[in-house]
Amino acid sequence: MLSINRLSKNFGDLKAVNELSFEVPDGEIVGFVGANGAGKSTTMRIAMGVLSASSGEVLWDGAPISRDNQRSIGYMPEERGLYPKMKVGDQLIYLARLHGLDKATAAKAVDHWLAALNLSERKNDQLQKLSLGNQQRVQLAAALVFDPTFLILDEPFSGLDPVAVEVMSQVLIERAQSGVATLFSSHQLDLVERLCDRVVIIREGRLVANDTVANLKEKGTSTFRLVTNCPAQTLEELLRELQIPASTEIGKDLSQVSLTWDGTKSQELLGQVLKHGQVLEYGPIVPSLTDLFKTVVQAPKEEEESK
Numbered sequence: 001m002l003s004i005n006r007l008s009k010n011f012g013d014l015k016a017v018n019e020l021s022f023e024v025p026d027g028e029i030v031g032f033v034g035a036n037g038a039g040k041s042t043t044m045r046i047a048m049g050v051l052s053a054s055s056g057e058v059l060w061d062g063a064p065i066s067r068d069n070q071r072s073i074g075y076m077p078e079e080r081g082l083y084p085k086m087k088v089g090d091q092l093i094y095l096a097r098l099h100g101l102d103k104a105t106a107a108k109a110v111d112h113w114l115a116a117l118n119l120s121e122r123k124n125d126q127l128q129k130l131s132l133g134n135q136q137r138v139q140l141a142a143a144l145v146f147d148p149t150f151l152i153l154d155e156p157f158s159g160l161d162p163v164a165v166e167v168m169s170q171v172l173i174e175r176a177q178s179g180v181a182t183l184f185s186s187h188q189l190d191l192v193e194r195l196c197d198r199v200v201i202i203r204e205g206r207l208v209a210n211d212t213v214a215n216l217k218e219k220g221t222s223t224f225r226l227v228t229n230c231p232a233q234t235l236e237e238l239l240r241e242l243q244i245p246a247s248t249e250i251g252k253d254l255s256q257v258s259l260t261w262d263g264t265k266s267q268e269l270l271g272q273v274l275k276h277g278q279v280l281e282y283g284p285i286v287p288s289l290t291d292l293f294k295t296v297v298q299a300p301k302e303e304e305e306s307k
């Protein structure tokens with residue numbers, strides 16, 4: 001398990017990471033989400049020991065980062081970092097050996113990951129001759145080739161075509177199923193929603209949400225929608241009678257009325273509407289992770305609220 005405990009990082013006056021705490025349990029994929037400059041890469045760099053913290057700590061299975069446990073972490077840095085002129089296969093073997101694999105095991109692992117990421121034919125090409133998307137696949141192979149227990153991936157999906165996204169997604173799901181703890185940052189919230197057990201949202205270095213996608217959606221569901229063929233005038237009378245403040249919209253063909261409201265007296269309204277017509281749609285509007293993210297990121301900050 002990866003534990004981030006009250007981690008802070010200051011760059012001069014800027015608090016890039018501010019008392020941040022969360023965990024990535026074994027076998028879970030945790031999505032790390034935040035606007036540009038929120039502090040995701042800084043947190044990941046500190047976790048990898050590339051950058052020092054101003055305060056707080058990062059623990060890998062209860063221990064601070066060391067040469068030993070660094071070997072069990074697959075890292076894909078934002079700035080990438082492979083050798084452009086080295087052949088794909090050679091650098092993966094080099095990395096696997098660096099992480100302690102013997103020659104034969106390293107060669108086998110490289111062939112396995114190149115095949116899994118559809119790169120076998122590029123094994124003897126220089127990295128720089130590959131397209132950016134394929135270079136990114138090699139970066140993922142580099143993070144995986146020594147069979148890490150943890151994965152820290154900084155925007156692994158950026159710039160990938162849909163096929164590559166699918167390949168990478170499957171790889172991450174399989175790794176999680178075999179017990180690997182994965183933290184990945186991404187701005188592709190549809191992917192985060194699909195892949196992650198848990199989502200950590202940060203804003204200006206601070207934690208604003210740490211929950212399952214399902215729980216976040218449940219908490220963020222505050223709007224109801226009802227569509228009916230009951231006459232608009234009748235519906236408006238019902239709303240007045242029940243004192244429900246709702247916005248109604250009459251369909252283009254005038255045969256349907258839809259309304260959205262905060263869910264007050266939803267059952268009573270449903271019962272009344274059914275006496276006057278058919279209910280064609282009824283229920284809470286479940287927000288997407290993108291909607292929730294916008295709400296969280298655009299919400300007034302606490303200090304502004306308290307002014």
Ligand SMILES: Nc1ncnc2c1ncn2[C@@H]1O[C@H](COP(=O)(O)OP(=O)(O)OP(=O)(O)O)[C@@H](O)[C@H]1O
Pocket residue numbers: 011014016034035036037038039040041042043
């Ligand atoms: N070495 C540095 N020196 C000074 N400021 C830095 C340094 N590294 C990062 N920052 C600042 O820290 C803040 C957090 O940056 P960071 O790269 O962690 O954000 P991020 O969430 O990864 O953003 P993005 O989604 O754009 O990659 C930003 O304001 C950034 O400008």
